Amino acid sequence: MNIIKTTAELYSDYQSKMEKIADVRNAIAVLGWDQETYLPGKGAAIRGQQITTLSTIAHELFTDAQLGDTLQALQSREDLTATQKKNVALSLEDYEKNKKYPAAFVAALSQTTSDCYHAWMKARKENSYAVFEPLLEKMVQLKKEETHILGYTGHPYNALLNEYEKGINIQTLDTVFADVKTSLSPLLQAIAAKPKPNNAFLQQHYPKDAQWQYGLKLLKEMGFDFEAGRQDLSEHPFTTSFNPHDVRVTTRVDEQDFSNMTWSCIHEGGHALYEQGLLISEYGLPCGEAASLGIHESQSRLWENNVGRGLAYWQYNYPALQKEFANNLSNVSLEEFYHAINLVQPSLQRTEADELTYHFHVMIRYEIEKGLIEGSVSTKDLNHTWNQYYKQYLNVDVPNDGAGVLQDIHWSHGSFGYFPTYSLGSFYAAQFYAAAQRQMKDLSQNIATGDYHALLQWLRNNIHVHGRFYTSNELCEKVTGEPLNFKYFMDYAQAKYAGIYGI
């Protein structure tokens, strides 16, 4: 006799399978965290193997036909809550997408990714794009193939964009980046015509331990829960989460550059607050996961820029900072400090760009990726294409491939469609922050007294608790009353930089 399971039984089957998969994936995340923080040099090879083994296991668990059957059965049940219904729908979507990939493609992509990464490393070492090009070409071919596997409406690049930001397409991005060009460029020109603020005092000796302690203090004040997370050092700062009760950030400390640690700390802190704000009751399920990369980045950028590079933030924090680093800052006024940390200057490196020119770095990558996928841009001479773009949009000359087309790891990993989420994050952040300001009249005043509680609660209630329940578009409309609108970023930038530069 074939006993029909109740919805509660089925859902429980589904949930326990998903938790098991999450356990394996989070174990991989622990191995990855350790790899970037504490792993001794010789341990790298077998660590790579261990991660591959667990990844294979996680993949096997998530392609298990029983899971598919359970999801299919649940889909037709009427007595699910809205959250349960959403979890089932999203898991089924993930499951079916996962099953679209032919084994041969997965194997080829895995091999090419490994080869491509090593070629990129070698190319950087030798400062020569030519070393990277053949593998990048192979990767682009595979990515084109992937667009057919995944399917798409309109432009093939949409398929890849959707992998990182569901619902986004080139129409939206073309509009957004057209706005960037038409609105942001004049502001940048106006800024360029003004004298540069002095920021030399940020590049003095700031002792390591004092910086480290200062970073911890900022995180604590933001609301980062050190009982549910920690900070460590790594070469490149990152945030990783093993569940909302164990979220880890890393930072780096450059004794000759105070900015390096400080805003990476606030940035990662913003990511971490999002992860700590996800519901542990939804552990392993879509509604317990972040909405998208763009929304994730909105949280880090909101804290880093809208809050952490704002005047109100430093009205509160600067006196203590000045005291802590009296050698460097005792003769620097709050206004001078505020201007210095908001210096706008076109540069070569995306990761070191200010919050305005940053979006030209992203736009260049977006244009190149779109072109590579549709075939209008070739990997041949991509270094020259890159350099032309940098001249055109940022008016900087790229001295060599290492400082140019080879600067990011993303393409060597096969991450095409990822870059735009960085800009989307900033634009969502500005739009969210404007909504928060409308809804909390004393927000700036709170921040000027070091009280971020209301802001964090607002982010928790409006964004964090929802997980993947809403797509980024839906979430944006729900929280701000309208779809993504570049105007909010532009208004923010205009008001802030007009003040700083006296425009």
Add this chain to the structure above:
Amino acid sequence: MNIIKTTAELYSDYQSKMEKIADVRNAIAVLGWDQETYLPGKGAAIRGQQITTLSTIAHELFTDAQLGDTLQALQSREDLTATQKKNVALSLEDYEKNKKYPAAFVAALSQTTSDCYHAWMKARKENSYAVFEPLLEKMVQLKKEETHILGYTGHPYNALLNEYEKGINIQTLDTVFADVKTSLSPLLQAIAAKPKPNNAFLQQHYPKDAQWQYGLKLLKEMGFDFEAGRQDLSEHPFTTSFNPHDVRVTTRVDEQDFSNMTWSCIHEGGHALYEQGLLISEYGLPCGEAASLGIHESQSRLWENNVGRGLAYWQYNYPALQKEFANNLSNVSLEEFYHAINLVQPSLQRTEADELTYHFHVMIRYEIEKGLIEGSVSTKDLNHTWNQYYKQYLNVDVPNDGAGVLQDIHWSHGSFGYFPTYSLGSFYAAQFYAAAQRQMKDLSQNIATGDYHALLQWLRNNIHVHGRFYTSNELCEKVTGEPLNFKYFMDYAQAKYAGIYGI
């Protein structure tokens, strides 16, 4: 058509399966290491769940019938190397033992272990054995059942002893502990009649950072490879290995007690050198694993006691130590220091015992375990039984259950048969060290100049590289020319302590 695989193909199937299992088990070890070193408080619950999930996966992989078939097929192949043959034989033995356990027993043991551990924690908090007793009783019943599942020759306790030290039985242990009583007791009495060396200077303020740095220095000098391992802090010192290229030790630092960090560091260093000395080419296979717990402990004890509490060791190290901690040691001579670190004094706590009285602590646990399993000792009033033993063998009065029968975690974990390996370790260590001294005439002289290279090479060649190829008995005979013989420990103790105490 059924294609018969070549031996090389079969062995490769076997090896890749075992490597995969090792990857999962080592991932569990990473999660465990992180749990003891860096895990934030709230992360504990889901970490436990993650470890359980991976343990289940490792268990499933190791009970896979295909693995059994491959092992069976390999067993009849003639064209295996001696090492391959041994790997296959040991894996098959492990595999078949694993399969002996009925699922119901595994579930009951798992549940009881969890309950028993929590009861033990509660009992310690309330300082009351009565809280622990019912669960301990249940655990003992399950352990009795396990002896029948595993099967045994002679005494049922042999089945459990073999889980930790293959080939050992109560005949050997009864002989060894009879020797402990007849030979060691008179020495202890002679020592007790002499004035106690002053060791108060060890319990002064030794700054944390300086101690930590000193521990790292000792590890480095021993030959610990920091490119293939690291040291961190934890509440209880331990060694864990994820493969020979990633071996981690932990220590603790008590600012009021120099001994605490120093000898735990050398002890764990000894364990770690063993793990770093296993063959990475045998990763995942029995010949890439440690021979037994007793042999593992022989490595830690050899470094901790035979080397690290020896006069030669401090002839080299003391001048620098004295300089580093001048506040504490500038007026303490090498001889006074050497006497202080070898203070013999019966005490309540096994983990704090000196290297002589230590074995009475182990003997008491051995007698109790043997009695519990054969039924001649009852869990009822076991605290009183314990206290009587401590009075009888160590002449100390146990003030309460926490300082007595509740002091060790082992029984709450179901680890019956584990304790004897601690003593075996010391006895093997003395026997190995005597052999090393016979074979390397200038060993003491080398140590007195801070050169441990030859000793480490000797341990590598004679012990580490063999992995589980030999049982501890076989290894002992091979390395020293005879089976385990308590005489070597006694000779070592007699010579050393006669000198120190002027007996």
